[in-house]
Amino acid sequence: MAVGKKNYQNTILDIAEALKLSPATISRALNNHPYVKEKTRNDVVEMAAKLGYRRNLMASGLRSNRTHTIGLIIPRVSMFFHAEVITTIQNDLHKHGYSLIICQSNDSVSMERELAETLYSSRVDALIAACTLQTVDFSHFDKFVEHGNPVIFYDRVPVEDYKATLIKGDDFKGAYLATSHLIAAGCKRIAHISGPLTSNLYQDRAAGFLKAMEEHQLPVNPDWVFHQELTQGNALFAMQKMFTTGAGPDGLFADNDTSAIAAIEYAKEKGIIVPDALKVAGYSNDPRTAIITPAITSVEQFPSLVGRRIVETVVELLSNDAEGPTYKIEPVMIPVELIVRKSTSTN
Amino acid sequence: MAVGKKNYQNTILDIAEALKLSPATISRALNNHPYVKEKTRNDVVEMAAKLGYRRNLMASGLRSNRTHTIGLIIPRVSMFFHAEVITTIQNDLHKHGYSLIICQSNDSVSMERELAETLYSSRVDALIAACTLQTVDFSHFDKFVEHGNPVIFYDRVPVEDYKATLIKGDDFKGAYLATSHLIAAGCKRIAHISGPLTSNLYQDRAAGFLKAMEEHQLPVNPDWVFHQELTQGNALFAMQKMFTTGAGPDGLFADNDTSAIAAIEYAKEKGIIVPDALKVAGYSNDPRTAIITPAITSVEQFPSLVGRRIVETVVELLSNDAEGPTYKIEPVMIPVELIVRKSTSTN
DNA sequence: CTTATTTATGCAAACGTTTTCAGATGATTA
DNA sequence: TAATCATCTGAAAACGTTTGCATAAATAAG
Numbered sequence: 001m002a003v004g005k006k007n008y009q010n011t012i013l014d015i016a017e018a019l020k021l022s023p024a025t026i027s028r029a030l031n032n033h034p035y036v037k038e039k040t041r042n043d044v045v046e047m048a049a050k051l052g053y054r055r056n057l058m059a060s061g062l063r064s065n066r067t068h069t070i071g072l073i074i075p076r077v078s079m080f081f082h083a084e085v086i087t088t089i090q091n092d093l094h095k096h097g098y099s100l101i102i103c104q105s106n107d108s109v110s111m112e113r114e115l116a117e118t119l120y121s122s123r124v125d126a127l128i129a130a131c132t133l134q135t136v137d138f139s140h141f142d143k144f145v146e147h148g149n150p151v152i153f154y155d156r157v158p159v160e161d162y163k164a165t166l167i168k169g170d171d172f173k174g175a176y177l178a179t180s181h182l183i184a185a186g187c188k189r190i191a192h193i194s195g196p197l198t199s200n201l202y203q204d205r206a207a208g209f210l211k212a213m214e215e216h217q218l219p220v221n222p223d224w225v226f227h228q229e230l231t232q233g234n235a236l237f238a239m240q241k242m243f244t245t246g247a248g249p250d251g252l253f254a255d256n257d258t259s260a261i262a263a264i265e266y267a268k269e270k271g272i273i274v275p276d277a278l279k280v281a282g283y284s285n286d287p288r289t290a291i292i293t294p295a296i297t298s299v300e301q302f303p304s305l306v307g308r309r310i311v312e313t314v315v316e317l318l319s320n321d322a323e324g325p326t327y328k329i330e331p332v333m334i335p336v337e338l339i340v341r342k343s344t345s346t347n
Numbered sequence: 348m349a350v351g352k353k354n355y356q357n358t359i360l361d362i363a364e365a366l367k368l369s370p371a372t373i374s375r376a377l378n379n380h381p382y383v384k385e386k387t388r389n390d391v392v393e394m395a396a397k398l399g400y401r402r403n404l405m406a407s408g409l410r411s412n413r414t415h416t417i418g419l420i421i422p423r424v425s426m427f428f429h430a431e432v433i434t435t436i437q438n439d440l441h442k443h444g445y446s447l448i449i450c451q452s453n454d455s456v457s458m459e460r461e462l463a464e465t466l467y468s469s470r471v472d473a474l475i476a477a478c479t480l481q482t483v484d485f486s487h488f489d490k491f492v493e494h495g496n497p498v499i500f501y502d503r504v505p506v507e508d509y510k511a512t513l514i515k516g517d518d519f520k521g522a523y524l525a526t527s528h529l530i531a532a533g534c535k536r537i538a539h540i541s542g543p544l545t546s547n548l549y550q551d552r553a554a555g556f557l558k559a560m561e562e563h564q565l566p567v568n569p570d571w572v573f574h575q576e577l578t579q580g581n582a583l584f585a586m587q588k589m590f591t592t593g594a595g596p597d598g599l600f601a602d603n604d605t606s607a608i609a610a611i612e613y614a615k616e617k618g619i620i621v622p623d624a625l626k627v628a629g630y631s632n633d634p635r636t637a638i639i640t641p642a643i644t645s646v647e648q649f650p651s652l653v654g655r656r657i658v659e660t661v662v663e664l665l666s667n668d669a670e671g672p673t674y675k676i677e678p679v680m681i682p683v684e685l686i687v688r689k690s691t692s693t694n
Numbered sequence: 695c696t697t698a699t700t701t702a703t704g705c706a707a708a709c710g711t712t713t714t715c716a717g718a719t720g721a722t723t724a
Numbered sequence: 725t726a727a728t729c730a731t732c733t734g735a736a737a738a739c740g741t742t743t744g745c746a747t748a749a750a751t752a753a754g
Contacts, residue, residue, distance in 0.1 A: 052490065054464060054467050054468045054490070055468050056409070056468070056470060057405075057468045057469050057470065058404075058405040058406075058408040058409040058414065058469075058470060059405075059409050061405045062403070062405040062406050062409055067405065069448075069469070076434065077424055077430050077433050077434055077437075078427070078430040078431060078434055080425075083424050083425040083430055084425060086424050086425075087423065087424055087425055087451060090424075090449075090450065090451050091451065091453065094450075094458075094461075094462075099448060099450070099465055099469065100448070100449070100450070101416075101446060101447070101448050101449075102437075102447070102448075102449040103437065103441075103446070103447075104434060104437050104438065106438065111441075114441075115441075117401060118446055120401050121401045121402050121403070121404045122404050122405075122416070122446065123403060123404065123405060143399065143401070261638060265638075287635065288634065288635055288638050291608060291612075291635050291638060291639045292638050292639065292640070293639075293640040
């Protein structure tokens with residue numbers, strides 16, 4: 001049940017001693033400093049490998065003020081969109097020699113604050129954040145900005161001006177496309193299950209929805225517009241509310257796929273035929289939308305493109321070694337695309 | 348487009364100066380050292396808050412040889428099982444004051460090696476790893492073991508003896524339960540879509556499958572046992588192979604849900620009625636199994652329990668500050684449970 | 695052949711903590 | 725009152741790198 005702990009360290013000094021060189025030269029050799037003889041460099045690299053040397057990032061970070069580590073704060077890793085984004089971010093960052101510390105806020109603002117503090121303690125070179133839906137105060141990110149560390153917001157971004165880079169999907173357009181599509185498919189009485197308006201995401205989607213309705217002079221029934229946390233339970237509740245009193249809607253635009261799926265399941269149970277009696281469109285193109293019967297029309301957000309853009313931005317901002325800008329003024333926009341499936345078909 | 352970079356640091360020395368104390372006292376106050384006066388401690392904490400001080404983890408880690416950071420290597424974050432495990436690990440570790448560095452190997456052995464090196468460079472206090480299916484050589488983890496850092500393997504674990512802690516699901520039982528259930532539901536000709544036998548996971552599941560078949564004296568058709576990467580494409584290919592020549596199987600046990608889902612979709616397309624003509628069971632209880640029609644019987648692996656056990660183990664091993672054991676000899680077993688759904692129903 | 699320049703190395707001081715050791719203060723006991 | 729002990733604090737040395745400055749060796753220019 002027990003085993004002893006060896007504690008030998010292979011440091012730069014061990015290599016120096018073995019080669020009768022100074023630690024400074026070893027450091028330079030390993031960092032590809034130009035002023036080090038070819039042969040010396042080879043010797044050093046060889047000896048390092050032989051001794052199993054691995055740079056101590058704490059020592060090097062402490063001295064050089066760069067950790068080659070990026071922090072990431074997200075609401076949950078398990079959401080499809082975020083999982084995809086993370087994957088791309090991590091892979092791409094790795095190519096550039098950066099590590100990633102991933103933290104989940106569980107959609108709690110206080111946790112988000114704590115995590116920001118922790119990541120600051122780790123002195124990450126930059127911070128990537130998809131904030132909580134409730135985050136309206138962004139002061140916990142100030143320290144990074146003041147310290148000159150790039151901060152990149154994506155998905156859920158601050159509305160006010162902030163010295164950070166924004167990377168956002170075209171939520172207005174996504175909602176507009178989905179709603180217009182429902183209208184084109186013949187829907188006249190369209191409901192909207194929206195997220196809370198504290199987040200820019202849902203503000204934009206609500207605007208896109210309204211714009212499409214307005215353009216086709218369709219009335220918006222206020223009893224059919226829900227601003228709520230986008231959970232399965234809430235969606236079922238909304239469906240119940242709409243379908244137990246009088247004629248329900250003939251079209252539904254849901255701000256996420258979990259809600260759309262719940263709606264479909266409610267409809268199935270109540271014998272409401274989708275898409276004949278009710279057409280449904282969701283958001284995010286979660287893989288589940290393709291599997292359920294009927295498959296659900298949804299808005300693709302290109303998560304891996306989001307991830308790629310994020311890394312591009314981070315790397316660019318960090319390469320401005322000394323005195324470059326620490327953020328981009330113009331937000332980076334990611335396109336959206338409507339993926340049409342059975343749930344909105346007309347025959 | 349540009350913004351200047353401020354570079355003030357709030358260090359322990361700033362607090363010391365402001366309070367006319369020595370840095371040593373500040374450090375002790377912040378670390379709850381017993382020998383520091385109540386009032387002093389309060390003053391320090393207050394001033395630290397006022398100055399927005401945050402401990403520099405690199406400096407502290409360098410000195411104290413503890414980073415309070417744990418490394419995690421997994422094949423992919425986007426797989427449901429892993430996403431759940433991660434979530435729990437991260438949340439629970441955070442409660443104990445540890446951060447988590449998550450790395451994806453993308454199921455590539457060479458990437459896994461690289462990541463292990465990187466995490467060693469970061470001098471994480473412990474390493475948690477779910478290895479690649481192809482990982483048979485575990486030497487890249489040796490450094491951690493030699494250095495006295497706990498290594499915890501889960502899901503995919505080394506078969507040979509290794510000075511690390513193993514946390515594994517009861518794969519044998521899971522496969523046995525699923526197969527027995529198919530047999531009880533009347534299946535006589537059962538196929539098995541298995542993963543590659545390089546991994547203990549699939550060895551155990553294969554054994555469980557065979558055991559159940561044997562117990563009921565059912566013959567195993569070698570043409571209906573596939574050892575392959577568990578992708579959608581491979582599963583479709585397997586289905587095609589089984590159903591284009593002669594009478595296909597009347598039962599299928601798939602080692603993951605992606606394969607089970609692909610099988611259902613193949614069956615739907617070819618007009619093979621599930622569960623009447625073919626019963627299907629999967630593994631992992633992916634949320635998609637509950638949504639697809641028919642819903643799929645699958646083996647629940649309790650990912651969040653896995654995560655909880657992992658953290659318990661890590662914390663315990665790390666609390667043996669100086670000279671405790673660095674691993675547990677007995678593997679920690681996580682139970683499984685068969686979740687029965689429509690895809691195996693008898694009427 | 696000297697002098698300037700480039701290339702290659704070493705010395706030593708940082709980086710911000712923690713921790714050992716010793717010293718100071720105050721309380722308690724002989 | 726002196727001696728003992730527990731409680732507090734400070735000085736200084738680490739931890740393993742990187743890097744500015746100085747110097748040495750090799751090369752180029754005058």
